[in-house]
Amino acid sequence: MLQALRLVRRASTFRTANIASKNTRSPARSFARSCVAYSDAHPTSLDAFTDEEQMLRESVARFAQDVIAPKVREMDEAEMMDPEIIKALYEQGLMGIETSAEHGGAESSFTSAIIAIEELAKVDPSVSVMCDVHNTLVNTVLRTYGTKEQQDKWLPLLSESKLGSFCLSEPASGSDAFALQTRAVKDGNDWILNGSKMWITNSYEADVFLIFANVDPSKGYKGITCFIATKDMGIKIAKKEQKLGIRASSTCSLSLDDLRVPAENIIGGEGKGYKIAIEILNEGRIGIAAQMLGLAQGAFAKAVPYTFERKQFGQAVGSFQGLSFQQARAACEIEAARLLTYNAARRKEEGKSFAREAAMAKFVASEVAQKVSGAAIEWAGGVGFTRETGIEKYWRDSKIGAIYEGTSNIQLQTIAKFIQKQYS
Structure with a gap:
């Protein structure tokens, strides 16, 4: 090593x-x-x-x-x-x-x-x-x-x-992230947090947690506040999920029982958590688009060479028109996802608006990842269906792209709002 x-x-x-x-x-x-x-x-x-x-x-x-x-x-x-x-x-x-x-x-x-x-x-x-x-x-x-x-x-x-781990989702707040129930109550120079979090990435190995809790439920989402805490303050891993894909990545439920966090650990000020989450998740969606883009490329690169090694009817299976056209289409779709992803990244770097572009990149890249990784299994035939080659793992890993950091329907809703604003 x-x-x-x-x-x-x-x-x-x-x-x-x-x-x-x-x-x-x-x-x-x-x-x-x-x-x-x-x-x-x-x-x-x-x-x-x-x-x-x-x-x-x-x-x-x-x-x-x-x-x-x-x-x-x-x-x-x-x-x-x-x-x-x-x-x-x-x-x-x-x-x-x-x-x-x-x-x-x-x-x-x-x-x-x-x-x-x-x-x-x-x-x-x-x-x-x-x-x-x-x-x-x-x-x-x-x-x-x-x-x-x-x-x-x-x-x-x-x-x-x-x-680090980012703790926003809860059992009752997934796509509606701001319906969270975790509460924070002031106690002298500290805040006492009670509640639970669910679907939290990195949480099993993490030492540092950004936790979103509501300090004033009467204000609705304007009471949501971001706290920084460490595992040794008393954050409990309630359950480590067993998942279809990205299985080495930990996804856990957390229990926050009278978690005491110093007031100095509030990030951005009281009631600013909703603003932080909205803006950061837009940026995070570009990261997920990049993950799905890389996944699609990885599956493609593993499966395609095999199609030129395996021969049937006297020629490489990859040279048959039916398969070669599938691979050509997949290459086009991967390239489209790549351009959408890097367009969103460059716009973010240049200080331009990028929420629409991030939603488009994540939606398309997650769709392409599922499609290409699924096709890659078929291209490799029985070998692709076995765990030995690792091709099937890309397909299992791809499904999460349509779910976390905003489901595909949430991305479509975001894109639709921009269309309505432009044309209505």
Whole structure:
């Protein structure tokens, strides 16, 4: 494992000594410092990337193949993330991609985060979503809404070793996220939280939790407030779900029984939790689009070569028109999902509106992931149906894309609202 990590680091040629010297906290977290700001060299087309972004892609791809790939089936069968994989993600600087160097991060771009999520998903969507939630939700909330004191305290921990979890959903509040029942009551300089959370990603391994609770139910969603808490404060894992797909990614229910959180741990101010959640989930949807994009590409890349190795009726099955046309159509659909995803990412980086584009990217990418991964099983025939090849795992993993971070119907509703606003 350590030797593989060293090989990945040596391959990452853009981690120069000059960059490393600027980050005394950890040189390994400086993988893409030079892609922070836009320049005249910034790509003008959606399928082009800066040299730094391309080198990042190559580095993460090597890391995924060398370090993650050998453990994918084992983790899926055990339904547990290998702690060494989590440790390796931190050592590679992939858990603080946009976080400043001052706080131990790589100080890179949002598109760099999307690139990393995509490349990880080509090998294992479970690892990808862990990295995604940690970066695009947890880290972003603290970077965007945290006070300087909160950023100084929590961001270095999240960049270096402590996994984060975003706790919004509840048994009675899924798509209607703001119907949550968790309550927070002031008690001196603390808040006492009571309630439960459900479908919480990363929660089994996480140490840091962003918890949404209502401090004043009479105000409805305007009473929702975001708190930061740690597992050792008394957060209880009530149930670890057994899932169809992304089985190595933990999804748990949490019990919050008289959880005492210091008032200084409120993020963004009392009653601002709804605003935080709405804005962050728009960004998170681009991350899920990238995960589904990578998944589709991973399934395609595993299945297609086999169709040119297996021969029937004297020729490779992939050369038959019926199959070759299916693969051509799948390639087009993957490319469409790619352009939608990176269009949303670039718009977000440039400070433009991106809610519509994020919804479109997530909806299309999740549809393409299911379609391509399902077809990939058929292309490989009986071999594709076995767990040995790993092709069927992509199909199992793909289904969640239409559910979390806003269901496909919620995405369509969001897109429809923009259409109505434009044309009605």
